[in-house]
Amino acid sequence: MSKSAEVSRPARRVSLRSLWVPFGLLAGVIVLFLAMPLLKMVFGVDLSILRDTALDPAVIGAIWLTLYAALIATAAGCIFGVPLAYLLARLEFPGKRILESLVDLPIVVPHTAAGIALLFVFGRNFLFGQLFGKVGVEFVDSTAGIVIAMLFVSVPFLIDSAKEGFRKVDVRLEKAARSLGASPRQVFFRISLPLCWQNILTGNIMMWARGISEFGAVIILTYHPMTAPVLIYERFETLGLSYAQPVAVLLILVTVVIFIGLRVLLYRREKA
Amino acid sequence: MTLTLDRVHIEVGDFAVRDIGLTVNDGEYFVLLGPTGSGKTVLLETIAGLHRVKSGTITLGGREITSTPPEGRGISIVYQDYALFPHLTVAGNVAFGLSCGGRTKSEISEAMDWVVALFGIGLLLHRKPATLSGGERQKVALARALATKPAVILLDEPLSALDPETRESLQQELRGLHAMLKTTTIHVTHSFEEAIALGDRVGVLGQGRLHQVGTPTEIFSRPNSEFVARFTMAKNIFHGVVSKRHGNMVFAGDGIAFNVVAQEEGPCCAVVRPEVVSISAQPESLEGTNYISGTVADVIDKGPVCSIILEVPARLDCLVPRASMENLRPEPGETLLACFKASAIHLLREELR
Numbered sequence: 105m106s107k108s109a110e111v112s113r114p115a116r117r118v119s120l121r122s123l124w125v126p127f128g129l130l131a132g133v134i135v136l137f138l139a140m141p142l143l144k145m146v147f148g149v150d151l152s153i154l155r156d157t158a159l160d161p162a163v164i165g166a167i168w169l170t171l172y173a174a175l176i177a178t179a180a181g182c183i184f185g186v187p188l189a190y191l192l193a194r195l196e197f198p199g200k201r202i203l204e205s206l207v208d209l210p211i212v213v214p215h216t217a218a219g220i221a222l223l224f225v226f227g228r229n230f231l232f233g234q235l236f237g238k239v240g241v242e243f244v245d246s247t248a249g250i251v252i253a254m255l256f257v258s259v260p261f262l263i264d265s266a267k268e269g270f271r272k273v274d275v276r277l278e279k280a281a282r283s284l285g286a287s288p289r290q291v292f293f294r295i296s297l298p299l300c301w302q303n304i305l306t307g308n309i310m311m312w313a314r315g316i317s318e319f320g321a322v323i324i325l326t327y328h329p330m331t332a333p334v335l336i337y338e339r340f341e342t343l344g345l346s347y348a349q350p351v352a353v354l355l356i357l358v359t360v361v362i363f364i365g366l367r368v369l370l371y372r373r374e375k376a
Numbered sequence: 377m378t379l380t381l382d383r384v385h386i387e388v389g390d391f392a393v394r395d396i397g398l399t400v401n402d403g404e405y406f407v408l409l410g411p412t413g414s415g416k417t418v419l420l421e422t423i424a425g426l427h428r429v430k431s432g433t434i435t436l437g438g439r440e441i442t443s444t445p446p447e448g449r450g451i452s453i454v455y456q457d458y459a460l461f462p463h464l465t466v467a468g469n470v471a472f473g474l475s476c477g478g479r480t481k482s483e484i485s486e487a488m489d490w491v492v493a494l495f496g497i498g499l500l501l502h503r504k505p506a507t508l509s510g511g512e513r514q515k516v517a518l519a520r521a522l523a524t525k526p527a528v529i530l531l532d533e534p535l536s537a538l539d540p541e542t543r544e545s546l547q548q549e550l551r552g553l554h555a556m557l558k559t560t561t562i563h564v565t566h567s568f569e570e571a572i573a574l575g576d577r578v579g580v581l582g583q584g585r586l587h588q589v590g591t592p593t594e595i596f597s598r599p600n601s602e603f604v605a606r607f608t609m610a611k612n613i614f615h616g617v618v619s620k621r622h623g624n625m626v627f628a629g630d631g632i633a634f635n636v637v638a639q640e641e642g643p644c645c646a647v648v649r650p651e652v653v654s655i656s657a658q659p660e661s662l663e664g665t666n667y668i669s670g671t672v673a674d675v676i677d678k679g680p681v682c683s684i685i686l687e688v689p690a691r692l693d694c695l696v697p698r699a700s701m702e703n704l705r706p707e708p709g710e711t712l713l714a715c716f717k718a719s720a721i722h723l724l725r726e727e728l729r
Binding site: 274276277279280281282283284285286287290294295298299 | 461463
């Protein structure tokens with residue numbers, strides 16, 4: 105038999121012995137902490153109120169706006185982020201580490217601060233705000249503002265995921281393709297991209313999800329039109345917990361259904 | 377096509393390959409031999425155009441291709457693990473190169489038919505690489521590389537990942553294939569046996585330099601440096617001086633002395649290949665033969681042959697066929713005679729090192 109068959113013997117399962125009781129307890133605490141609030145909120149909702157909320161045009165509008173603004177942000181992130189991810193995965197250049205940290209910065213910056221920072225570029229009195237203003241695009245209190253806020257805070261997830269995907273593609277596949285006569289463009293579209301589309305798709309889904317849930321940066325740029333997270337906050341502030349709950353539950357249900365659907369779809373494609 | 381490298385200097389990261397001058401003739405099977413880390417793969421990838429040279433020129437069939445991108449060279453590379461595209465079927469892999477250029481559909485299918493018949497891979501066409509055996513993968517990789525009828529094909533350790541039996545049969549196949557197609561081939565390996573079995577000529581690469589280029593016989597019996605001698609398994613290498621004594625040229629050094637065939641005196645390195653040394657119980661005092669008595673330090677069974685290490689007091693490695701071992705039955709501590717002809721000793725002038 106070949107050598108590799110001998111090496112890849114299944115690893116023996118490690119015995120956890122006395123470790124599993126304390127670790128099991130600690131793990132149980134965090135699982136409960138994560139599951140309890142969401143489950144309690146979702147299952148504690150009054151179904152008739154939920155139905156009324158689902159028919160409320162303001163709620164439907166907000167959820168629709170959220171989904172669709174996040175989708176536009178994700179599409180933009182994909183167009184501009186995937187090339188960057190490929191460059192970061194394939195090139196070595198001075199300052200690359202700094203650039204990578206910069207890309208991840210929106211993840212660690214407080215999102216309200218990110219919103220304020222965006223205003224300094226896209227606000228009415230600032231460079232891009234004025235430039236885009238001339239062609240009639242406003243970033244304050246507009247859908248465009250929601251999109252750039254979502255784009256800013258969520259694109260790192262897509263770039264990182266795509267970068268990981270490109271890194272997993274063996275460079276020698278690309279080299280072999282070049283030697284067979286493929287141009288760099290043909291290599292990218294026929295080898296690299298098809299081999300990591302799953303990572304890129306996962307990145308897109310993560311970015312979309314992150315965009316949908318964004319509150320801090322969005323509310324700084326755009327209070328009206330209201331996205332679902334802003335609407336939940338507004339109902340909580342003005343009408344109280346019991347009015348915020350059904351909107352929150354509805355948003356959670358819609359996103360969960362969409363993401364489970366996508367996962368199932370992805371998993372099927374993977375198995376095929 | 378003839379491939380020529382002229383004073384090629386490559387730097388990749390902090391690794392460098394220096395001053396490579398090499399001509400691989402049209403239709404030749406050339407083997408680049410070198411240990412791990414000697415720069416074989418870097419040199420191969422440079423020929424394919426995947427690394428930029430720092431200086432020097434590369435010409436192919438009279439055309440300079442030093443700065444031609446890989447896709448414009450017509451040089452296909454086959455990697456050790458074959459680098460088949462995992463998302464494409466065998467058909468997709470083999471047709472890949474064909475579909476990259478501006479070929480018409482009928483040209484592509486004609487080339488496909490030819491290469492599929494050549495390798496007998498018709499039944500594999502709809503399979504994915506992950507489902508193929510090692511031998512099948514190699515066939516597909518070669519088919520993919522040859523489908524575009526490249527000017528030169530580069531093989532990076534194509535046999536290293538296989539078990540010995542498969543390796544031998546694929547070695548035969550590579551020979552047969554080359555005899556038929558006469559595609560200029562550069563084959564990289566760290567296995568001296570592979571180099572001897574396949575190469576029209578062999579180049580020995582070490583520490584980023586090309587040490588010697590020649591036929592396998594030349595490399596084997598007349599290494600030009602201690603590095604090449606060691607790499608070709610000439611275990612017994614002694615440093616010393618050749619001087620005239622009682623009318624004979626005698627080499628002495630490293631605790632051993634013997635007659636040699638030499639024109640000049642002076643410091644040098646003596647290479648005594650272990651297979652030229654035979655073992656006997658009593659001297660027969662033949663003309664031109666050295667007899668050196670030593671103590672058996674170790675006996676290493678290698679299957680078809682055995683290695684007997686004699687302390688003379690220098691360690692002398694002797695390769696003895698299994699048949700002779702039956703008569704000798706050497707035991708550690710026993711005293712035996714090593715004999716080898718003076719003409720079988722290869723001398724390396726010290727300053728060449």
